[in-house]
Amino acid sequence: MGGLGEWFWIFLMIVMLQPVLRQKMLESARLRLMHRIEEQRKSRVILLVHRQETMSLLGFPLMRYIDVNDAEEVIRAIHLTDDDVPIDLVLHTPGGLVLASLQIARAIKAHKAKVTVIVPHYAMSGGTLIALAADEIIMDSHAVLGPVDPQLGEYPAASLVKVVQEKKIDEIEDRTLILADIAAKALKQIRSEVLELLEGKMPQEQAERLADLLTQGTWTHDHPISFEEAKRLGLPVRSDLPQEFYQLMNLFPQPVQRQPAVQYIPTPYGNHKP
Known part of the structure; x- marks a missing residue:
């Protein structure tokens, strides 16, 4: 019985350590690929990737957002980069705190290379x-x-302002009036901050038009701005994304807790299947 008990505990420890070992192997593979990309592009690669990753046997996936910890780490990486070294920042994120995002954006704008x-x-x-x-x-x-229009809890700031503009003052609750006042300030602030980031990148008139579109509630907050639309808006976009960055994203897997909805043979096909 003692022998069986020992084997049970060994098996349990292996099972518990397996997710940790898998995570360490993933991190090692990411670092190797990052080094290879840096050598090819003569740059520093910084990743800001928010995925759902299971970290333990009974771990639950948590949706992550840009927070102050992310800002601290990205800014530290930028500070460790010489002024003449280019930076490649990989972004895969649903968004997050305006404070943290703006801190990262300002650090990026200040980098000389x-x-x-x-x-x-x-x-x-x-x-x-x-x-x-x-x-x-x-x-x-x-x-x-x-879009980067501010949200106050569950409400878009632009919609709160619109309510106050379209309803009589005696028909509006005090709480809504307070929220609308905060919303108006938030809209003004984010527009000013976007103009700050766009300064020197395009003519002032074009920057103001773009800032209005992105910040003042033109679209719903989840509106997808495609590559073609971004190009029409005057953003400095290209679509020739190097293959290595797709490979890098493959090293940020989603947790496998159910039958996958998408499946294919992961090899490139030409005119004729092999």
Whole structure:
């Protein structure tokens, strides 16, 4: 019985350590690929990738957003980069805190060498705010950016302001009036901040038009701004995304907790299948 008990505990420890070992192997593979990309592009590669990743046997996937910890780490990486070294910042994020996103964006704008933002799939909201500060945005032809209009809890700031404009004052609750006042300030602030990031990147009139479109509630907050639309808006976008960045995203897997909805043979096909 003692022997069986020992084997049980050994098996349990292996099972518990397996996710940790798998994560370490993934991190090692990411670092190797990052080094290879840096050597090819003569740049520093910084990743800001928000995926759902299971970290333990009973771990639950958590959707992550841009927060102050992300801002601290990205800014530290920028500070460790010489002024004459270009930066490639890979963004894959639904957005996050305006404060953190703006801190990263300002650090990017202040970097003297070229900064390229890489968007393999999507960089919404705060991710787009960061991308606006870059010298160039390389995105997949099907990747998307998004509006940066402020949200107050569950309500878009622009909609709160519209309520006050369209309803009589005696028909509006005090709480709504307070929210609308905060919303008006938030709209003014984010417009000013976007103009700050766009300064020197395009003519002033074009920058103001773009700032209005992105910040003043022109679209819903989840509106996908495609590569073609970003190009029409005057953003410095390209679609020739290097293959290595797709490979990098493959090293950020989603947790496998159910039958996958998408499946294919992961090899390139030409005119004729092999």
